[in-house]
Amino acid sequence: MKNRKLLLENVHIPGIETFDVYRKNGGYRSVEKALNGMTPDEVVEEVKKSGLRGRGGAGFPTGMKWSFLAKPEGIPRYLVCNADESEPGTFKDRYLMEKIPHLLIEGMITSSYALGANTSYIYIRGEFMYILHILEKAIAEAYNKGFLGKNILGKGYDLDLFVVPGGGAYICGEETALLESLEGKRGNPRIKPPFPAVKGLWGCPTVVNNVESLAAVVPIINEGGDAYANVGIGRSTGTKLISACGNLVKPGVYEIEMGLSVEEFIYGDDYCQGIANNKKLKACVPGGSSVPILPHYLVTKTASGEDRLMSYESLAEGGFVSGSMLGSGGFIVFDEDQCIVRNTWNFTRFYAHESCGQCSPCREGTGWMEKVLHRLENGHGNIRDIDLLAEINKKIEGNTICPLGDAAAWPVAAAIRHFRDEFEWHVTNKDEAITRNYGLSKEPLIA
Amino acid sequence: MKTETTIYQNTAEFKGFSKETLAKFDEIKNHFPAGKEKSAIIRMLHLAQSEIGWLSTEGMDEVAKMLNIQTIEVYEVATFYTMFHVNPVGKYVFEVCRTGPCMLVGSDKIIDYIQEKLNIKVGGTTADGAFTLKTVECLGACGYAPVLQCNYKFHENLTKEKVDELIDAYRSGIIEN
């Protein structure tokens, strides 16, 4: 299929990280277009028309999120960019910000104008300190050229933009934890309601959007919401940055048009070029570590035998029984030598490590699962541990303050659902389980 | 809970931050509206750590004073975020990613190799105080795995040979902190 690029088209132009080169290649047109001839509401309307869905993982329509923003008189509003990219398997925002920082800045200016924000922040994970410096350099250029600061383009609109680093905490990708962190506190997610659209940063109405979502505002305004909606498939409009990693010949960041087949993405010459070292595909986590894992027979085809596509709908086809989610686009591929139990333990350890510790089900539950999985993986497991895990799972899911509890529970539930035989093998073949891996699991007999 | 660390004694006594750091503190505070300066804390702690080498109590207390907040508020923040070392560390801190995507392409072996090569365990510091080895969760560089970060620098697509080169480069001062 044709593959349009809306974000990374110019990424390979030398010097694109500088204002001049970026500008020469059509940069900052969206700011001119918005400020010169559109009201803020018209900008919001275009984003709504585009059908853009939040690229951070939840997939909530961006235009709708914007329209929820409360606008009380005399109280400032804020736009905050969530650049706390920490979902295992995801590294697309880092790529975008490093290679073409002005795209994010342009998207933020246009979006801030639409939302009536006069101060905006980019909250970036502390590990990306070098990107913070790249962004600050680009921001300084934009100030110099009159795209930031007072009276932008002489249109009477003021905007200040700052970059704020985190300090190493996955949970700060959750928008209310991010706001807490931005206020200089521990990254404990807030209890909702109230939502940030009503009470966000310092108690003021705030919109928090992912880097890629804000960057996508640029082509949406340049080409129009309808034109953007024509790219992609169904309700999955536009393009998506996919971070491909794991056992692939060519891992990396790819911009794909929504609707590309998973088969083509994994094996196509323009994409990942297949599984590394001539191995077979064992499983795939298509949307970052939080989404359910798919066994090899459900990766390229759905349970009903249709081609699986890279879109919100197709990847979720079959629900949690035989589907997964597009999530953040962190596409993790496992070859036949990988151990599912070990990986599930590894992911669970991640969530236990990253739990803020505020609410009891997540604080205690993630740690418990980690210990049970560690036991199973190291040959000290018991057959009843598998059901215990499934039960702890259910007890965490839905009972926590923020979605980290769910994110910790889903991968375990999915792994047990699809790879129960491998878990059982770890119990029955304890010695072997330590020294070798189980290999490919058998395809279930579907009547 | 205290983490197990071989404590490398940072002998230099803390006598306050340098002029440059203090100027940066002031600039960062201006990024936020009046009365909301506490927002500057994380970035200030990064700078404090870079200058001191780790986050000593004295350093944190100084940050508290500058932000006009109580010291416990700084301790609470510093211990929440994993990038901050509230115990002394070596000059170069190798933070190796251990999460799924890195593990799939051999981060375990890299961690083992560094332990062997530097003759320390995860969490430990070499006797000369040069290197500390820590494991961290996902660094957001999964496509270039295995990966480690050392004092804000990413080192990607690691192999044993690359680790050798890296350690030599740090030891000989080719890579500056």
Next chain:
Amino acid sequence: MKVTIDDITIEVEAGTTILNAARKIGGEVVPPAMCFYSKLPGTGGKCRTCLVEVAAGSTADPRPMPKLVASCSTPVMDGMIVKNKTSERVHEGRSAVVEFLLINHPLDCPICDQAGECNLQDLGYEHGSVKTRYEEERRTFDPIDIGDKIKLHMNRCILCYRCVEVANQLTEKRVHGVLNRGEHAEISTFIEQAVDNEFSGNMIDVCPVGALTDRTFRFKSRVWFLKPMEAECDCKKCAGKVVLWMFGQEIYRVTGRKDQYGEIETIDDKTAWICNECRFDKKDLAKWKVTGPRVIDRHSVISQGKYETSITPSIKKIN
């Protein structure tokens, strides 16, 4: 606005939380709360024991809420229908939370001064299972010394954050807080120092478990062997209205006056927090004017013994 909880309808003001609406009804429909403390704004939402099911969001939008919600921090809407006791899901959710809170909690009730008036003990009694499924080693913390009046026993802590709010709201300087994160999160002072302030003793009264106990009472007696008496004194720092826990003529400990939710009572429109001098230093009966026995209306082990029978029924029960 009208809200229905377990088939009982009540009229409440806009902005009231489900939990407070339930407390207005009283009795069985009130969800338990371990972290929420109505006298300490900003508490709540963390422990998840007060989860309830919202069967209908409001008259305007009668859809049920997909997840159980924390009743302490969810405001009611007009026409909301809430299920607490009547919901199987709530029972399951609450049992789950209790199990989580207990997996790492030490089984040291026999030597814990909080036993008998411990919220976690009550919850375990109601929702816990007979046997634990936790085979791992329990989490322990290095003990730290926070002074000669208050004992911090971190292994017992459920991280309700109430004591942090006491320090924020009642004292001028907070020296303790929550450090680290996840399952390693702990109440600590970071560098060892005493939590010493005129009102710091109230941390003991708000602690739902035995994580913060009174060192002047440590290991002296089980609470159910003591007679609670209401007493007052002229105190310049606080209202001086306390409960003396007596054995014979001897004062074993002094606490604030708590209502049936374990919260310090409001007396003359003010929360009757007591100062450290009243709590720790006035163990001489001559310093107090005893006004009568204190009825402890609780359902836990503390009332299994003699309180309910030993006190004349003519004394008005605190509801």
